[in-house]
Amino acid sequence: MCNVLIVAFNNEKTVVRLLESLEAHRRFIRKVVFVDNGSTDATVEIARGLTIGYELNIIESINTGFAGGYASASAGVLDADLPTLCLNPDVELAEDSVVLLLEALNSRLDLGIATVPLVGQDGTEDSASRRTLPQLGSSALYGILGKIVPRNLRYNNGSADSSKKLATLQDGTAVNQIQATTGALMMIRPSFRPGNAPIFDTDYWMYGEDLQLCLDAATEGYTVGIVEARPSLHLKGASSGWPRSRASHRAFHDALYIYYSKNLRTSALQSYAVHAGVELRFWATLLGGNLVRRLRG
Structure with a gap:
């Protein structure tokens, strides 16, 4: 059994598919806590x-952000000894996902x-499913040059560290180790983060909190694994939109600097340089996003 936590914002187009996809897993679900972060739809x-x-x-x-929404959801969890399944409102669960995650x-x-x-929707694997934890040098290159950076230098390179098998389930399904994954779909062991307490670091508004959680897991002696089951x-983008709104674009760049400050900072001078680089990227990509919106009419 598990508790399911969902944080939504303006997801009227996807919420039915998510909640109906949970129906097939209901005998493994103790409770679903659904936090609406101030939707206007x-x-x-x-x-x-x-x-x-x-x-x-x-x-x-009210809209308290992704991590803040999960902190609100924790108030609705009664059995903190059960695993917590965190789901985005734009996810549709495949059959047997929950039971395989529990196993x-x-x-x-x-x-x-x-x-x-x-x-x-095109069947291509979400690159955020299998990620490496960001390092300063490669992340800076990726932030500046984007997708022209070699794939093996990207934190969302899609295949990182997934060659080590952690376990084989009863039906033969492999569980492989990865460094990090996306907060869109995570089942979390209660001894690592109990469901009745904040799961994600609330210093992050939106973006970055999932990477921080995966890093915290490694720091605390836990591993992150992907069950190689039916996807x-x-x-993606149901809440934040694409191109991102100014608010979500700001939150993304704030998350870059917060993650750096918490985990990668080595000196004050370096910190000033990284902050300036993040701000420069914010303004340059914001102008690019605005141009795309105008061209779309």
């Missing part, structure tokens, strides 16, 4: 109107975070 009304066979607790809140946690006591592959669907 019909997300809450649609969620309330669904006929579902599991317990759904809807909490309406993976049972197979390895040091497995702190488990996930399954995510794919987009689930991830409709």
Whole structure:
């Protein structure tokens, strides 16, 4: 059994697919806590109107960001000894995902975070499913040069550290080690982060908190694993949009600097240089995003 936590913002187009996909897993679900972060569309009304066979607790809140929304969701968790499945509202779970994730946690006591592959509508695997933890040099190159940087230097390189097998499940499914994954779909061991306490670092508003959690897992002696099962669907950008809104674009760049400050900073001079670089990237890419919007009409 597990608790499921979902944080939504203006997800009326995707919330039905997510909540209905949970129906197939309901015998493994203790409770679903659904936090609405101040949606201005019909997300809450649609969620309330669904006929579902599991317990759904809807909490309406102001927009406190991704990590803040999960902190609000923790108040609705009654059994903190169960694993927590964190799901984005733009995910559609594949069959058997939940039971395989639970089996993976049972197979390895040091497995702190488990996930399954995510794919987009075109069937291409989401590069955020398998990530490396950011390093300053390669991240700076990627931030400046973008996708012309060789794939092996990107933190979202899609295949990092997934060659080490952690376990084999009863049906033969492999569980492989990765450095990091996306907060869109994570099952978390309660001894690492109990569901009735904040899971993600609330210094992050949106973006970066999942990478921080994966780094914290490694620091605390846990591993991150991917269950090589049937992939689930991830409709990226449902909340933040693409190009990103100015607010989410700002949050993304703030997260870059927060992650650096917490984990990679070595000197004050370096910190000033990194901050300046992040700000320069923010303004340059903001102008580029605005141009794309104008061209789209």
